[in-house]
Amino acid sequence: MGILERKSQTQFLTHHACRTITLNDVVIEWIDILFEDSSGVSYCAPHSHDWYEFNYVVQGTMHTALEDGIMHRMDQGTFVLIPPGFVHSHRYELSSPHEGLCLRWRMFQRTADADTASKLDAIAIYDKLMRLTIGVTPPKPDEFGIGKYLETLLAQSEAGEQAIFLQMSFVRLLLRLTESLPAAALAFSPVKPTNRLVRKVDIFLGDLQDRELDVKSLAASLHHSYAHIAREFKRHTGRTIIERMTEIRLYKAEDLLKHTDLSIKEIADRAGFSSAFYFSRVFKSAYGISPTAYRKGCFSD
Structure with missing residues (x-):
């Protein structure tokens, strides 16, 4: 048993x-x-x-x-x-x-x-x-x-x-x-009280999947106004919420490029980008290489 x-x-x-x-x-x-x-x-x-x-x-x-x-x-x-x-x-x-x-x-x-x-x-x-x-x-x-x-x-x-x-x-x-x-x-540092809002924003953004950011839902989830959340997030991280959302989606796309054979369009959809063209542009800006070239590099000897 x-x-x-x-x-x-x-x-x-x-x-x-x-x-x-x-x-x-x-x-x-x-x-x-x-x-x-x-x-x-x-x-x-x-x-x-x-x-x-x-x-x-x-x-x-x-x-x-x-x-x-x-x-x-x-x-x-x-x-x-x-x-x-x-x-x-x-x-x-x-x-x-x-x-x-x-x-x-x-x-x-x-x-x-x-x-x-x-x-x-x-x-x-x-x-x-x-x-x-x-x-x-x-x-x-x-x-x-x-x-x-x-x-x-x-x-x-x-x-x-x-x-x-x-x-x-x-x-x-x-x-x-x-x-x-x-x-x-160790992957992370212990949570500090001043950073709890930042952690919760990160989790909310990570769970968006292929949905667009709904600032009202984010505000309701954290019980603060979006203006306050955006201001505190920028103060603690030096980045905007949109910048962080893009970063998280790029991490997802990178993982899919490494570990799946999904097409670039399918990866763009799953990671939450509006189109394969926009995904490719953002990815190349961040990594200095296209998604296709990045994938080839991951599997080359």
Whole structure:
């Protein structure tokens, strides 16, 4: 049996094992474990949490936008870890509904008096787990056996293991996650409060796909006037919203040129440009080479 066959165990785990876990020098508040089914849902708006969120795709496809504002595709066996405070959003494919596991938790350092401090330092866990806070990296395929850890956790629950054993399996899963996120792999810096509006604008722009920018929708989404949003965005980034939107669309087009055999017109459409001619002109202005020549260069020996 796999994860899908044991998905009902998430309810048991949430009610019986999701508790405060005190282990050596760390206190972990295991909030819940959910099995997500996105059937009929197409979008989850930009938001952030004060807890860690881990998403693992078991079946189907979803897309997640992180701090770069670009939607990253997540297929079966792909996962993403989102630390507290990082703005993110999700988009789902109705033709390939996403099903997967979502885990949420908080962590705190355990305080100790002078008599017990040395004992806690002997097996330090807090610093290892805090590596999960260092930043957000794009979704990645499961080359670390995370799925096996999830299967084990569900199987133990199904077998009626005591809550303490289930909690230790959860901690082992977190420690395994730290091995998948080396410090050298940081892609983004921690979010600063003054930049939250910029992050949300990036996510909104990244999710436009082939639609034109609707300033009213952007203003409504962020609960500010467009004039205020545009002014703050320019102040923090030195670029206009339109310039940033074009940059994001060029990133999408570049990725499609590298990894698909779509025609230039199809790429222009998918990246959100009004025509292949306009796309080619903007691309050449930014990269100094035409899209066709760029593609040839990517695949030449």
